[in-house]
Amino acid sequence: xxxxxxxxxxxxxxxxxxxxxxxxxxxxxxxxxxxxxxxxxxxxxxxxxxxxxxxxxxxxxxxxxxxxxxxxxxxxxxxxxxxxxxxxxxxxxxxxxxxxxxxxxxxxxxxxxxxxxxxxxxxxxxxxxxxxxxxxxxxxxxxxxxxxxxxxxxxxxxxxxxxxxxxxxxxxxxxxxxxxxxxxxxxxxxxxxxxxxxxxxxxxxxxxxxxxxxxxxxxxxxxxxxxxxxxxxxxxxxxxxxxxxxxxxxxxxxxxxxxxxxxxxxxxxxxxxxxxxxxxxxxxxxxxxxxxxxxxxxxxxxxxxxxxx
Amino acid sequence: xxxxxxxxxxxxxxxxxxxxxxxxxxxxxxxxxxxxxxxxxxxxxxxxxxxxxxxxxxxxxxxxxxxxxxxxxxxxxxxxxxxxxxxxxxxxxxxxxxxxxxxxxxxxxxxxxxxxxxxxxxxxxxxxxxxxxxxxxxxxxxxxxxxxxxxxxxxxxxxxxxxxxxxxxxxxxxxxxxxxxxxxxxxxxxxxxxxxxxxxxxxxxxxxxxxxxxxxxxxxxxxxxxxxxxxxxxxxxxxxxxxxxxxxxxxxxxxxxxxxxxxxxxxxxxxxxxxxxxxxxxxxxxxxxxxxxxxxxxxxxxxxxxxxx
Numbered sequence: 043x044x045x046x047x048x049x050x051x052x053x054x055x056x057x058x059x060x061x062x063x064x065x066x067x068x069x070x071x072x073x074x075x076x077x078x079x080x081x082x083x084x085x086x087x088x089x090x091x092x093x094x095x096x097x098x099x100x101x102x103x104x105x106x107x108x109x110x111x112x113x114x115x116x117x118x119x120x121x122x123x124x125x126x127x128x129x130x131x132x133x134x135x136x137x138x139x140x141x142x143x144x145x146x147x148x149x150x151x152x153x154x155x156x157x158x159x160x161x162x163x164x165x166x167x168x169x170x171x172x173x174x175x176x177x178x179x180x181x182x183x184x185x186x187x188x189x190x191x192x193x194x195x196x197x198x199x200x201x202x203x204x205x206x207x208x209x210x211x212x213x214x215x216x217x218x219x220x221x222x223x224x225x226x227x228x229x230x231x232x233x234x235x236x237x238x239x240x241x242x243x244x245x246x247x248x249x250x251x252x253x254x255x256x257x258x259x260x261x262x263x264x265x266x267x268x269x270x271x272x273x274x275x276x277x278x279x280x281x282x283x284x285x286x287x288x289x290x291x292x293x294x295x296x297x298x299x300x301x302x303x304x305x306x307x308x309x310x311x312x313x314x315x316x317x318x319x320x321x322x323x324x325x326x327x328x329x330x331x332x333x334x335x336x337x338x339x340x341x342x343x344x345x346x347x348x349x350x351x
Numbered sequence: 352x353x354x355x356x357x358x359x360x361x362x363x364x365x366x367x368x369x370x371x372x373x374x375x376x377x378x379x380x381x382x383x384x385x386x387x388x389x390x391x392x393x394x395x396x397x398x399x400x401x402x403x404x405x406x407x408x409x410x411x412x413x414x415x416x417x418x419x420x421x422x423x424x425x426x427x428x429x430x431x432x433x434x435x436x437x438x439x440x441x442x443x444x445x446x447x448x449x450x451x452x453x454x455x456x457x458x459x460x461x462x463x464x465x466x467x468x469x470x471x472x473x474x475x476x477x478x479x480x481x482x483x484x485x486x487x488x489x490x491x492x493x494x495x496x497x498x499x500x501x502x503x504x505x506x507x508x509x510x511x512x513x514x515x516x517x518x519x520x521x522x523x524x525x526x527x528x529x530x531x532x533x534x535x536x537x538x539x540x541x542x543x544x545x546x547x548x549x550x551x552x553x554x555x556x557x558x559x560x561x562x563x564x565x566x567x568x569x570x571x572x573x574x575x576x577x578x579x580x581x582x583x584x585x586x587x588x589x590x591x592x593x594x595x596x597x598x599x600x601x602x603x604x605x606x607x608x609x610x611x612x613x614x615x616x617x618x619x620x621x622x623x624x625x626x627x628x629x630x631x632x633x634x635x636x637x638x639x640x641x642x643x644x645x646x647x648x649x650x651x652x653x654x655x656x657x658x659x660x
Contacts, residue, residue, distance in 0.1 A: 145574075170574045173651035174638070180651070189573055229563050232556070234574035240549055241578075243615055245634040247541070247608045254538050260640045264498055265454075265479045265543035266582050268647045269550075273575050275638035278631035285619050285627055296616055299556045300609070306552055307605055310594050318594055322587035325554040329483070329584035331569045338577045342482035342489070344653035 048074040049206035049213070050139075054111035056104050056126055057118030058082040058091045059277075060172060061143045063181025065115065066096030068214035071183040081107035082178070083118075090178045105133045113210065115167075116142035116154070121283035123150060127157040139163040139203045145230055145280075147194045147223035149287035155196065163203035166194045168226065169216055170234075176277040184215065188336055191216035194223045231291035235284055236299060239292065241274040242281070357383040358515035358522070359448075363420035365413050365435055366427030367391040367400045368586075369481060370452045372490025374424065375405030377523035380492040390416035391487070392427075399487045414442045422519065424476075425451035425463070430592035433462040440466050448472040448512045454539055454589075456503045456532035458596035464505065472512035475503045477535065478525055479543075485586040493524065497645055500525035503532045540600035544593055545608060548601065550583040551590070 053069075055062040058080045066078050080097035081104050082088050088100040101107035108114045108130045116123055123142065134140065140158050144150050150166045158164040171189040173180065191211040195204045208218040221229070248259045248267060259267060285292060309317040333340045362378075364371040367389045375387050389406035390413050391397050397409040410416035417423045417439045425432055432451065443449065449467050453459050459475045467473040480498040482489065500520040504513045517527040530538070557568045557576060568576060594601060618626040642649045 170571050175651050229567050229571055232563050233568055233571045233576040237575035237579055240553060242631055242634055243612045245637055246630055247611045254541050258538050259542055260644050262479050262499060262538055262542045263641045264646045266546035267542040268641050269578055269582055270546055271638040271641055273578055274634040278628050281631050282624055282627045286622055286624060289619055292619060302556045303552045310598055310601055313595055315591055315595060318591040319587050321555055322551055322590050325551055325583040328554055329580040332572045332577050332580055335569050337573050339655050342484050344655055346648050346653055
């Protein structure tokens with residue numbers, strides 16, 4: 043794609059962890075001539091970003107980073123957005139677009155929306171991608187390939203700004219989708235937030251036993267437990283902020299999960315073989331559809347262990 | 352290893368699914384001259400086994416399969432063991448060893464132990480290995496590599512028989528460990544049975560929502576949910592039998608899990624940021640230890656998506 047087709051000219055990344063660094067690498071891979079200016083709270087992270095080269099320059103403050111940028115992306119934990127928005131607001135260029143990558147969208151609309159000045163567009167976004175690793179060295183250009191990025195433009199958002207942001211995410215490798223912030227937060231509560239909560243919880247439960255040692259849990263984890271430890275190794279600050287900011291939807295999904303679990307518990311206690319079999323039979327079809335939708339590998343065991351054929 | 356070192360001469364596999372077929376392939380890979388006779392309830396499975404060649408012969412009944420075998424391994428769902436043991440008991444050779452691969456051990460001692468005739472050894476075993484796929488075509492020689500196989504020999508078990516079974520599993524690629532059946536069932540309740548129950552449950556909860564469609568759950572599953580669908584795609588008959596046969600230990604672990612989850616629920620409801628952060632910070636260390644113990648890959652996202660470097 044020649045330079046003239048780049049949807050933005052200068053992009054400020056506020057936050058230089060897994061997502062920020064992957065955005066930088068993905069756009070470099072796409073060959074778009076976009077200048078990236080990065081800011082991170084930690085001087086060490088800023089230095090690492092500069093050394094690795096996924097940004098063209100680093101700024102000493104968020105306010106400095108956004109100057110002259112036509113796209114600003116907040117890539118830090120959601121809990122920092124309000125203060126960052128207040129800090130950068132006076133320094134945003136007319137016609138610029140402010141966006142983010144947060145896993146919760148209603149809270150972003152609440153915290154950031156009112157602080158965006160007239161003449162600046164506000165288009166929240168959420169790339170559905172990540173790994174259990176965090177920090178500026180965790181990023182890679184392929185992170186967003188074949189993953190969805192959900193945009194939640196407010197009513198009356200500038201269509202051109204929305205289209206340019208969609209083009210930007212497509213250039214990163216994403217497929218782009220649109221939702222209301224309310225619906226986004228419900229969908230993510232069940233597909234992401236509840237699974238992470240359950241995973242964090244079971245790893246904690248397993249570490250607290252008296253009858254089985256932590257070393258035994260680790261040693262025999264290939265029997266199922268290890269699958270949960272991957273997402274339970276995700277960034278704790280990011281996840282604290284997600285649960286604090288999507289409380290209602292998470293509590294609703296958690297209530298349903300707990301009800302269903304009580305039914306399974308009762309089936310085990312009373313030896314209800316049919317109820318167990320029926321529950322366990324429903325779930326293969328969903329796995330197959332996820333694989334068919336290109337959202338997971340069809341290799342056994344996530345392809346961890348290969349047949350040597 | 353030359354033929355003289357093969358720990359058994361003729362092995363009967365009762366059940367020809369993922370585990371039975373992988374045993375056959377693993378021993379063929381090891382180059383041991385062991386004759387495998389297989390039996391499965393379904394004629395189609397028997398034909399598939401013969402066509403694929405991981406057994407040397409198939410028998411029309413379990414009784415026929417065990418004749419002349421010096422090792423008999425039950426590889427079918429645990430719920431079938433009692434009836435199978437009663438059927439094969441009169442046909443077992445003097446000096447033979449009866450073993451199994453079940454994920455529960457006290458129930459096997461209870462159901463099979465009393466039926467094993469004098470002069471036949473009984474050494475239950477459990478290879479901690481598997482994938483979400485099942486059936487005779489799912490097996491592969493590498494399944495047991497670097498995975499643990501736990502033997503639970505009864506008090507007074509013949510030492511030589513135990514040592515030969517351990518050698519057999521080492522030839523399959525396993526590391527061998529020893530436990531009491533009671534302790535095995537507690538360890539597996541937390542490392543395997545509870546994780547599977549939770550995974551089955553969350554997939555069911557997600558499929559039952561009115562506000563979020565099943566198609567949305569599938570589409571956005573890369574945000575965490577898909578990790579659970581792998582083990583929730585495991586064989587329903589096998590897992591029904593596990594929960595029916597390890598009730599007490601599973602209910603104990605489930606009770607602890609539910610208590611811990613109630614605490615997290617309360618922290619979310621009341622916005623207790625520190626409690627959430629503390630819980631989410633404990634879990635990375637366990638993940639790291641699992642990777643260091645060689646029980647999972649260190650690649651991000653289980654290596655599903657590779658950096659192209």
